[in-house]
Amino acid sequence: MRTPGLSENFYKSIQQTPGIFLTKGEVTNVSKNGNTLAVAASNTLLGENIQVNADMVVLATGMVPVTVDDPVVNLAYRQGPGFRDNAIFNGYADSNFICFPYETQRTGIYAAGAIRRALTVEESVEDATGAALKAIQCIESVNRGVSVHPRSGDMTFPEFFFQRCTQCKRCTEECPFGALDDDEKGTPKPNPARCRRCGTCMGACPERIIGFADYNIDSIGSMVKSVKVPSSDDYSEPPMRILGLVCENDALPALDMAALNKLSYSADVRLIPVRCLGSVNVIWIKDALSQGMDGVFLLGCKHGDDYQCHFVKGSELASIRMKKIGEALASLALENERVAQFEVAIDDYHTLPKIINDFVEIIEGLGPNPFKGF
Ligand code: SF4
Ligand code: SF4
Numbered sequence: 001m002r003t004p005g006l007s008e009n010f011y012k013s014i015q016q017t018p019g020i021f022l023t024k025g026e027v028t029n030v031s032k033n034g035n036t037l038a039v040a041a042s043n044t045l046l047g048e049n050i051q052v053n054a055d056m057v058v059l060a061t062g063m064v065p066v067t068v069d070d071p072v073v074n075l076a077y078r079q080g081p082g083f084r085d086n087a088i089f090n091g092y093a094d095s096n097f098i099c100f101p102y103e104t105q106r107t108g109i110y111a112a113g114a115i116r117r118a119l120t121v122e123e124s125v126e127d128a129t130g131a132a133l134k135a136i137q138c139i140e141s142v143n144r145g146v147s148v149h150p151r152s153g154d155m156t157f158p159e160f161f162f163q164r165c166t167q168c169k170r171c172t173e174e175c176p177f178g179a180l181d182d183d184e185k186g187t188p189k190p191n192p193a194r195c196r197r198c199g200t201c202m203g204a205c206p207e208r209i210i211g212f213a214d215y216n217i218d219s220i221g222s223m224v225k226s227v228k229v230p231s232s233d234d235y236s237e238p239p240m241r242i243l244g245l246v247c248e249n250d251a252l253p254a255l256d257m258a259a260l261n262k263l264s265y266s267a268d269v270r271l272i273p274v275r276c277l278g279s280v281n282v283i284w285i286k287d288a289l290s291q292g293m294d295g296v297f298l299l300g301c302k303h304g305d306d307y308q309c310h311f312v313k314g315s316e317l318a319s320i321r322m323k324k325i326g327e328a329l330a331s332l333a334l335e336n337e338r339v340a341q342f343e344v345a346i347d348d349y350h351t352l353p354k355i356i357n358d359f360v361e362i363i364e365g366l367g368p369n370p371f372k373g374f
Pocket of ligand 1: 158174175176177178179180194195196197198199200201202
């Protein structure tokens with residue numbers, strides 16, 4: 001019995017209808033019984049084996065999505081002709097089902113109906129209205145030269161300083177939306193119409209040659225440099241300074257909600273918003289630590305099974321980069337614990353003070369950064 005959505009009410013109402021018999025059980029056999037059929041079942045609600053005579057047997061088959069990697073749409077993307085190259089949604093095509101229903105990882109293509117999740121025909125018809133409205137918004141935004149979503153209205157595109165490109169292909173491989181093709185040498189070929197301005201390519205580039213006019217390595221680097229680091233003999237401020245790089249999609253609004261609810265956390269912390277944790281370049285973390293900050297944490301959306309990242313895999317890529325940051329910390333003779341990443345959903349705001357204060361406590365246990373004051 002499958003009753004998605006409000007069909008549950010229908011299911012409950014027919015449970016009360018005389019003449020309708022419902023039971024839970026495993027069908028063990030369907031056989032001919034004269035002009036009728038006999039259905040045998042075990043493990044029923046009563047724990048008995050039963051047999052029911054029936055005029056007709058209808059088998060309910062489960063809905064199984066065609067994998068989104070299936071080349072039915074035959075798109076021209078370096079990751080393949082399907083909607084996208086990973087299956088976080090178990091084969092359904094959606095890029096963030098919570099905040100951005102209908103959007104796929106293929107900019108300009110919107111999913112409606114059973115390609116998004118198991119839906120009835122009526123729900124699919126309603127769903128198609130939402131997808132059509134999204135498609136209209138997309139065409140209008142493209143006509144105005146602005147980004148489609150989620151950063152709708154943004155007019156900047158990633159710019160590349162190709163003279164210093166080493167053709168390492170990190171940007172082309174990590175772009176969640178397949179917006180970067182590459183030539184035969186491996187030099188990225190931007191495709192602005194597909195770009196969603198997430199900055200993941202900027203976070204990935206080891207040469208730091210990707211940036212936006214309004215968001216780049218230097219602009220955030222300057223914000224990091226402007227954070228005052230109190231020296232241990234400066235008693236006008238607490239001696240610890242901890243930097244938080246905060247995703248503007250969920251984590252920053254969650255901090256706002258914490259403030260609205262008058263929740264407080266350590267005053268040693270300074271926060272800088274970023275487009276997505278995927279856009280965080282490790283150079284910002286190295287700079288913060290080498291200028292004497294005692295710890296750095298990243299605050300962003302959940303990834304993995306309970307994935308909520310607005311740019312599909314930005315927070316996951318950040319966590320992979322953070323695992324590799326140990327070498328950089330070792331070269332500065334600093335402990336791994338000075339850098340951490342935390343995941344929050346937008347309604348997790350009440351957990352933020354504890355998350356932040358626990359991290360501050362760990363840093364206080366490690367003691368001041370030895371670079372402080374140099
Ligand atoms: S900004 Fe995001 S979508 Fe655009 S090219 Fe870079 S990684 Fe791809
Ligand atoms: S990540 Fe940077 S260096 Fe590597 S291919 Fe892309 S632009 Fe070139």
